[in-house]
Amino acid sequence: MILMEGVKKFFGGLKALDIDRIELGTHHVEGIIGPNGAGKSTLIKAILNVDEYEVNSGKITYQGKNLVGKKTWKIARQGIVCSPQAIQEIPSLTVEENLYLAVNKIPEKLTDPFLRTSEMVKKESEKKVEEVMHMFSLDKKCDCAGCDLSTPEKRLLNTARALLMNPKILFLDEPLAGVRGKEREVMQKFIKKAPFPIVLIEHSPDVIWNTCDYVFFMMAGSIKIHGTVNAVRKNKEVIKQYLGV
Amino acid sequence: MIDYIIYAITIACVYAIMGIMLHLQFGLCGVLNFGTAGYFAIGAYSVAILTTLMGYPFIVSVLVGAILCAIVGFLIGKPLSHLSPDFLFIVTLAFGEIVRQLATSEAWLTNGVAGIYPISNPLKFLPFYDIAYLFIVALICGALIFYSIKVRASPFGKLLIGVRDNPLISEYIGKDVAKARLTIFIFGSMIIGVAGSLYAPLLGMVNPAQFGPLVAFVAFISLMVGGKESPFGSILGSIILVFGIIYIFDFLPIPIIQDYKLVFSSVRFVVFGAILILFLRFRPKGLLKGAAL
């Protein structure tokens, strides 16, 4: 779905990304693993063309359409959705408002108060929002300000919000970090059952082996090995060698 | 005395209109526009030049002023909407100063330092015209307050808040952050221009000195003290700071204060500066903390 060819990204003199050719989104759940600083998050930010992360050279296309240089919000609107690593809630809005903001596809206008847009949005998306809130057990907390949630709850909010955007492909950057118990189960269930391809960045190898179909191993900005979970698992020795363990 | 009260309340409503726009721009969206004086001046001079000097109807001047502000707001705001608050602040600040400078240097248009006067009240043909004028200004002010309250609950308002709190995640969820900022910037600039147009007949004259950096400073400190996230914030702040301190001290018959009036007129801004810094440090959301909603 997303094809990256000859992609290079430098920060000053530091080479952050050097990708020959990969295609993401062709399997149900793909995992990206690698040591800290390998460039996993950078890869995703480059795809979404976040500020300062525009690639210096190479092609990134989504179903043939070029993504390089496009505005992040436009890329997101095409269905390429990311739930980033840092906890990114909108603290002044309630959980419910956070979710409605994400789900709403009607462009917000200055004249909203006169056009009763808020009712239209509610009518269109109420069911979806309540479904997702229930799925992630956020419905009891729907009136809390974004900042009142605990860290695992915020991660769930991140993911819930991404889901509401009707993604064609979903990037999850460390969605399970700090998440335990029931919430962890919910997330894993969601990842396994999602009707669209998911690309997962995770530190914990267990999650990767249990949830992913395909794995990319990254180090120093490039993909060193990639293959099906079983193939890469067998290659564990090589991975250990790379990590110097 | 009654005349003065009507005048004071009308002026207060004009400041309030400006304050509500700052609430929308900065309080809700985080857009730091320090060029309020510039738009205010464009609106005021529009009335002065088109109505007083050239004889066009008042409403025409107001509309022309608003359109000019919208155009200028677009020209300045478009490149700034993508950039960090530093740029916005510094360019809008320079803009405010440039407008004042132009008002001084382009004497062929603005009569330079001397200014333009007398600017008569457009309702002068009515009996009790000053009350009628107050009514209209207050109506506009009330409508804007009503709008602000409604906007906060609308999708657009939530978008603005999202852009303020977390522009990055707003992009990730497919929102055009730059457009949101630009929209509120242009809208605010237009209405501040209208406020300026309403202001001109009250003072009866315009000259460049009225549109210096103090306009933006007092507007901002009123907003910060009263509460930037409430539509009533700048109103409360103005009442405390502008009317509480400035006007009361102008009128109190205590001899010491009257003797040192000249010094005091400078010192109060020292105090304001200190108040601004203290509020920013200890009560950044101001007195009302968005509680009005």
Added chain:
Amino acid sequence: MFIESLLQGLMVTGPLVIGAIGFTLVFKLDRVMNIAYAEFMTIPAYFLYVLTTSGLDFIPAFILSMLAMGALAVVLYWIFFDGLIKKGASIVTLIITSVGLSFALRYFFGAIFTGAGRGIPVSTQTLFTIERVSYTDLQVAALVCTFLIMFATHFLLTRTKMGREIRAVADSRSLCAIDGISAPRVDSFVWLIAGIFGGFAGCLLATFGSLNPNLGWNTIIFLVAIVVSGGLGNVYGAMVMGIILVEVQTAVTFFTSFEYGNIVAFAVLILTVALKPKGILSRRGKA
């Protein structure tokens, strides 16, 4: 006559470029858009006024004023900005703090000295005259010092240990502690320099012109145009664009009138922001 005016413009307004460098150094280090820098130029000019009218000779008074502003700058940094920066205060908070500080300082000196324009008593001698433009010894000295300070800044940043530390802290404050670089020491030093540079600029501007509480503030459009078009935080950009803009302003003033210099500066500011926000000399367009 035009070339000679350009030279004189550089002598008389050139010191403002040093002010721009001071402003840029602070921004480079702390990411503080310190609009109170206008007062970092006005206040030392008032020191100079008080010292010279009390009988002190110009040069010692000048040096003392610069140093006094340097010290004051460090104090102001520690009182108002250090705490905020350590707490990770937002850009907006820092800006508004500097606004409050700027107005407080400006009106404080306005209260003491009132708004009337004052002159700095200094006796100058005309050194030479070319094409009806007379150059005084003070003007020549100002020009020489302006360039000396620019070279000194370059030397500081590239060849001294402190220079390396400044660049290190500017890049990453948290990592520096590991390297043994004392960020507070660097902070104090940079603000000291910023104050001294502001003193240089302000004192000369006041001497060549007149002194009133708005001395610094009146240059703010110009200062902002220099630092933005040079690239925020780019010291060399500030130097280059500073000289260019000073000469442009002198040329415009020569052909039209003073106010248009500022308007041209504003136009440069807007164009930079619209087309090359990282500075006119930068390579990439996106900020």
